[in-house]
Amino acid sequence: xxxSEIYLTIDGIMIEEFECEAGDLKPEAKLGEDLxxxxxxxxxxxxxxxxxxxxxxxxxxxxGIQTLGDIYERVCARLQEAAS
Amino acid sequence: xxxxxxxxxDRSILHDLDHRPPILCLDQILHNxxxxxxxxxxxxxxxxxxxxxMWEAGLIEGMAQTTALLKGRAAREAGIPVQxxxxxGLKNLAFHRQPTVGEVVTFEVEIIRSLEPMTLVKCATRCxxxxxxxxxxxxFLQPMGDxxxxxxxxxx
Numbered sequence: 001x002x003x004s005e006i007y008l009t010i011d012g013i014m015i016e017e018f019e020c021e022a023g024d025l026k027p028e029a030k031l032g033e034d035l036x037x038x039x040x041x042x043x044x045x046x047x048x049x050x051x052x053x054x055x056x057x058x059x060x061x062x063x064g065i066q067t068l069g070d071i072y073e074r075v076c077a078r079l080q081e082a083a084s
Numbered sequence: 085x086x087x088x089x090x091x092x093x094d095r096s097i098l099h100d101l102d103h104r105p106p107i108l109c110l111d112q113i114l115h116n117x118x119x120x121x122x123x124x125x126x127x128x129x130x131x132x133x134x135x136x137x138m139w140e141a142g143l144i145e146g147m148a149q150t151t152a153l154l155k156g157r158a159a160r161e162a163g164i165p166v167q168x169x170x171x172x173g174l175k176n177l178a179f180h181r182q183p184t185v186g187e188v189v190t191f192e193v194e195i196i197r198s199l200e201p202m203t204l205v206k207c208a209t210r211c212x213x214x215x216x217x218x219x220x221x222x223x224f225l226q227p228m229g230d231x232x233x234x235x236x237x238x239x240x
Binding site: 059 | 172173175196197198199200202203204222224
Protein backbone atom coordinates (compact mmCIF):
# COMPACT_ATOMS: atom_id res chain seq x y z
CA UNK A 1 0.00 0.00 0.00
CA UNK A 2 1.18 3.51 -0.69
CA UNK A 3 1.17 6.04 2.13
CA SER A 4 -1.84 7.75 0.54
CA GLU A 5 -3.76 4.49 0.52
CA ILE A 6 -2.84 3.92 4.14
CA TYR A 7 -4.02 7.39 5.12
CA LEU A 8 -7.29 6.85 3.26
CA THR A 9 -7.84 3.53 5.01
CA ILE A 10 -7.17 5.11 8.40
CA ASP A 11 -9.48 8.00 7.62
CA GLY A 12 -12.16 5.54 6.59
CA ILE A 13 -11.88 3.80 9.95
CA MET A 14 -12.17 7.09 11.79
CA ILE A 15 -15.31 7.95 9.86
CA GLU A 16 -17.04 4.56 9.99
CA GLU A 17 -16.03 3.31 13.43
CA PHE A 18 -15.85 6.56 15.35
CA GLU A 19 -18.22 8.77 13.38
CA CYS A 20 -15.61 11.43 12.77
CA GLU A 21 -16.32 14.13 10.23
CA ALA A 22 -14.13 13.89 7.14
CA GLY A 23 -13.38 17.58 7.36
CA ASP A 24 -11.88 17.12 10.83
CA LEU A 25 -9.38 14.51 9.71
CA LYS A 26 -6.12 16.39 9.58
CA PRO A 27 -2.73 15.11 10.70
CA GLU A 28 -2.60 17.61 13.54
CA ALA A 29 -6.06 16.69 14.83
CA LYS A 30 -5.90 15.45 18.41
CA LEU A 31 -7.76 12.20 18.95
CA GLY A 32 -9.45 13.33 22.13
CA GLU A 33 -9.86 17.05 21.83
CA ASP A 34 -10.60 17.32 18.11
CA LEU A 35 -11.97 13.93 17.09
CA UNK A 36 -13.89 12.97 20.20
CA UNK A 37 -12.18 9.70 21.03
CA UNK A 38 -11.69 8.74 24.66
CA UNK A 39 -9.58 6.23 26.55
CA UNK A 40 -12.19 3.52 26.02
CA UNK A 41 -11.84 3.81 22.25
CA UNK A 42 -8.15 2.93 22.12
CA UNK A 43 -8.49 -0.82 21.93
CA UNK A 44 -11.26 -0.56 19.33
CA UNK A 45 -9.07 1.71 17.23
CA UNK A 46 -6.17 -0.71 17.36
CA UNK A 47 -8.39 -3.66 16.46
CA UNK A 48 -9.87 -1.77 13.51
CA UNK A 49 -6.45 -0.70 12.26
CA UNK A 50 -4.98 -4.17 12.57
CA UNK A 51 -7.93 -5.74 10.78
CA UNK A 52 -8.00 -3.23 7.92
CA UNK A 53 -4.27 -3.04 7.40
CA UNK A 54 -3.46 -6.65 8.24
CA UNK A 55 -0.74 -5.75 10.67
CA UNK A 56 -0.10 -6.13 14.36
CA UNK A 57 0.69 -3.07 16.42
CA UNK A 58 2.48 -3.55 19.69
CA UNK A 59 1.81 -1.55 22.82
CA UNK A 60 4.95 0.53 22.40
CA UNK A 61 3.78 1.63 18.99
CA UNK A 62 0.37 2.77 20.17
CA UNK A 63 1.43 4.28 23.45
CA GLY A 64 1.75 7.99 23.20
CA ILE A 65 -0.39 8.39 20.09
CA GLN A 66 -1.98 11.80 20.44
CA THR A 67 -2.90 12.88 16.91
CA LEU A 68 -4.16 11.44 13.68
CA GLY A 69 -0.73 12.15 12.23
CA ASP A 70 0.79 9.93 14.91
CA ILE A 71 -1.42 7.09 13.70
CA TYR A 72 -0.40 7.68 10.08
CA GLU A 73 3.25 7.64 11.07
CA ARG A 74 3.17 4.58 13.32
CA VAL A 75 1.12 2.49 10.93
CA CYS A 76 3.28 3.41 7.94
CA ALA A 77 6.39 2.53 9.92
CA ARG A 78 4.90 -0.79 10.95
CA LEU A 79 3.87 -1.71 7.41
CA GLN A 80 7.23 -0.67 6.02
CA GLU A 81 8.97 -2.81 8.61
CA ALA A 82 6.74 -5.76 7.79
CA ALA A 83 7.42 -5.38 4.07
CA SER A 84 11.19 -5.29 4.42
CA UNK B 85 -31.55 -21.10 48.18
CA UNK B 86 -28.07 -19.64 47.81
CA UNK B 87 -26.52 -22.17 50.20
CA UNK B 88 -27.96 -25.13 48.34
CA UNK B 89 -26.97 -23.66 45.00
CA UNK B 90 -23.32 -23.28 46.03
CA UNK B 91 -23.07 -27.04 46.42
CA UNK B 92 -23.70 -27.45 42.69
CA UNK B 93 -20.96 -25.04 41.63
CA ASP B 94 -17.42 -26.02 40.65
CA ARG B 95 -15.17 -25.27 43.61
CA SER B 96 -12.67 -23.71 41.21
CA ILE B 97 -15.26 -21.10 40.24
CA LEU B 98 -15.85 -20.28 43.89
CA HIS B 99 -12.09 -20.05 44.36
CA ASP B 100 -11.41 -17.88 41.32
CA LEU B 101 -14.34 -15.48 41.51
CA ASP B 102 -15.59 -13.30 44.34
CA HIS B 103 -19.13 -13.55 43.06
CA ARG B 104 -21.59 -15.69 44.97
CA PRO B 105 -25.17 -16.82 44.36
CA PRO B 106 -27.59 -15.44 43.54
CA ILE B 107 -25.42 -13.03 41.51
CA LEU B 108 -22.95 -15.73 40.43
CA CYS B 109 -24.39 -17.42 37.37
CA LEU B 110 -21.69 -19.90 36.47
CA ASP B 111 -21.91 -23.54 37.54
CA GLN B 112 -19.18 -25.47 35.74
CA ILE B 113 -16.12 -24.61 33.70
CA LEU B 114 -16.18 -26.47 30.40
CA HIS B 115 -13.07 -24.96 28.86
CA ASN B 116 -10.41 -22.48 29.86
CA UNK B 117 -7.13 -21.47 28.28
CA UNK B 118 -5.17 -18.23 28.06
CA UNK B 119 -7.48 -16.63 25.53
CA UNK B 120 -10.88 -18.27 25.85
CA UNK B 121 -13.30 -19.78 28.32
CA UNK B 122 -16.63 -21.54 28.30
CA UNK B 123 -18.87 -22.05 31.33
CA UNK B 124 -22.17 -23.78 31.88
CA UNK B 125 -25.13 -22.58 33.92
CA UNK B 126 -28.57 -23.92 34.66
CA UNK B 127 -31.00 -21.04 34.70
CA UNK B 128 -32.64 -20.74 38.11
CA UNK B 129 -35.05 -18.26 39.65
CA UNK B 130 -33.26 -15.24 41.02
CA UNK B 131 -32.21 -11.68 40.22
CA UNK B 132 -31.25 -12.58 36.63
CA UNK B 133 -34.68 -14.01 35.88
CA UNK B 134 -37.90 -12.16 35.21
CA UNK B 135 -41.21 -13.79 34.31
CA UNK B 136 -39.49 -17.15 34.02
CA UNK B 137 -36.78 -16.06 31.56
CA MET B 138 -33.18 -14.98 32.06
CA TRP B 139 -33.22 -11.41 30.91
CA GLU B 140 -30.59 -9.70 28.81
CA ALA B 141 -28.73 -8.27 31.79
CA GLY B 142 -28.40 -11.78 33.18
CA LEU B 143 -26.88 -13.04 29.95
CA ILE B 144 -24.48 -10.10 29.95
CA GLU B 145 -23.59 -10.87 33.56
CA GLY B 146 -22.88 -14.52 32.72
CA MET B 147 -20.59 -13.59 29.84
CA ALA B 148 -18.88 -10.96 31.99
CA GLN B 149 -18.29 -13.40 34.84
CA THR B 150 -16.85 -15.89 32.37
CA THR B 151 -14.46 -13.18 31.22
CA ALA B 152 -13.53 -12.45 34.82
CA LEU B 153 -12.75 -16.12 35.32
CA LEU B 154 -10.59 -16.18 32.19
CA LYS B 155 -8.61 -13.07 33.08
CA GLY B 156 -8.28 -13.98 36.75
CA ARG B 157 -6.96 -17.45 36.02
CA ALA B 158 -4.55 -16.11 33.41
CA ALA B 159 -3.19 -13.63 35.95
CA ARG B 160 -2.75 -16.29 38.64
CA GLU B 161 -0.98 -18.61 36.24
CA ALA B 162 1.33 -15.78 35.23
CA GLY B 163 2.02 -15.00 38.87
CA ILE B 164 0.72 -11.46 38.61
CA PRO B 165 -1.93 -9.77 40.77
CA VAL B 166 -5.51 -10.32 39.73
CA GLN B 167 -7.02 -7.08 38.54
CA UNK B 168 -10.49 -5.80 39.31
CA UNK B 169 -12.38 -5.67 36.05
CA UNK B 170 -15.21 -3.39 35.05
CA UNK B 171 -17.47 -3.84 32.10
CA UNK B 172 -17.26 -0.53 30.25
CA GLY B 173 -18.73 -1.22 26.85
CA LEU B 174 -20.99 -3.42 24.77
CA LYS B 175 -20.74 -3.60 20.99
CA ASN B 176 -23.03 -5.18 18.43
CA LEU B 177 -24.76 -7.16 21.15
CA ALA B 178 -27.68 -9.17 19.78
CA PHE B 179 -30.18 -11.19 21.78
CA HIS B 180 -31.96 -13.89 19.83
CA ARG B 181 -33.84 -15.67 22.61
CA GLN B 182 -33.97 -15.51 26.39
CA PRO B 183 -33.51 -18.89 28.09
CA THR B 184 -36.13 -20.13 30.52
CA VAL B 185 -35.73 -21.48 34.06
CA GLY B 186 -34.36 -25.01 33.89
CA GLU B 187 -32.54 -24.60 30.59
CA VAL B 188 -28.78 -25.11 30.52
CA VAL B 189 -26.78 -22.37 28.82
CA THR B 190 -23.12 -22.00 28.02
CA PHE B 191 -21.33 -18.66 28.15
CA GLU B 192 -18.39 -18.39 25.75
CA VAL B 193 -15.78 -15.68 25.61
CA GLU B 194 -12.67 -15.22 23.52
CA ILE B 195 -10.19 -12.38 23.80
CA ILE B 196 -10.03 -10.32 20.63
CA ARG B 197 -7.37 -7.93 21.87
CA SER B 198 -5.81 -6.71 25.07
CA LEU B 199 -4.26 -3.30 25.25
CA GLU B 200 -3.59 -2.41 28.87
CA PRO B 201 -5.73 -1.54 30.70
CA MET B 202 -8.49 -2.52 28.24
CA THR B 203 -9.57 -5.94 27.02
CA LEU B 204 -11.99 -6.59 24.17
CA VAL B 205 -13.72 -9.97 24.02
CA LYS B 206 -16.04 -11.73 21.64
CA CYS B 207 -18.86 -13.31 23.60
CA ALA B 208 -21.76 -15.65 23.03
CA THR B 209 -24.43 -17.55 24.93
CA ARG B 210 -25.79 -20.84 23.65
CA CYS B 211 -28.37 -23.38 24.67
CA UNK B 212 -27.10 -26.54 23.05
CA UNK B 213 -26.36 -25.49 19.49
CA UNK B 214 -28.82 -22.62 19.58
CA UNK B 215 -27.23 -19.19 19.68
CA UNK B 216 -29.04 -17.04 22.23
CA UNK B 217 -26.82 -13.97 22.37
CA UNK B 218 -23.64 -12.69 20.76
CA UNK B 219 -21.49 -9.62 20.53
CA UNK B 220 -18.44 -7.91 21.96
CA UNK B 221 -17.71 -6.63 25.44
CA UNK B 222 -15.03 -4.27 26.63
CA UNK B 223 -13.44 -4.37 30.07
CA PHE B 224 -11.25 -1.99 32.00
CA LEU B 225 -8.81 -3.81 34.27
CA GLN B 226 -7.70 -1.76 37.21
CA PRO B 227 -4.28 -2.65 38.59
CA MET B 228 -4.37 -3.90 42.18
CA GLY B 229 -3.46 -1.24 44.68
CA ASP B 230 -4.87 1.63 42.65
CA UNK B 231 -7.74 3.57 44.19
CA UNK B 232 -11.16 2.84 42.69
CA UNK B 233 -11.57 4.49 39.31
CA UNK B 234 -13.90 7.46 39.16
CA UNK B 235 -17.20 6.74 37.46
CA UNK B 236 -16.75 9.75 35.23
CA UNK B 237 -13.80 11.73 34.03
CA UNK B 238 -13.01 14.66 36.23
CA UNK B 239 -13.59 18.07 34.69
CA UNK B 240 -10.48 19.54 33.20
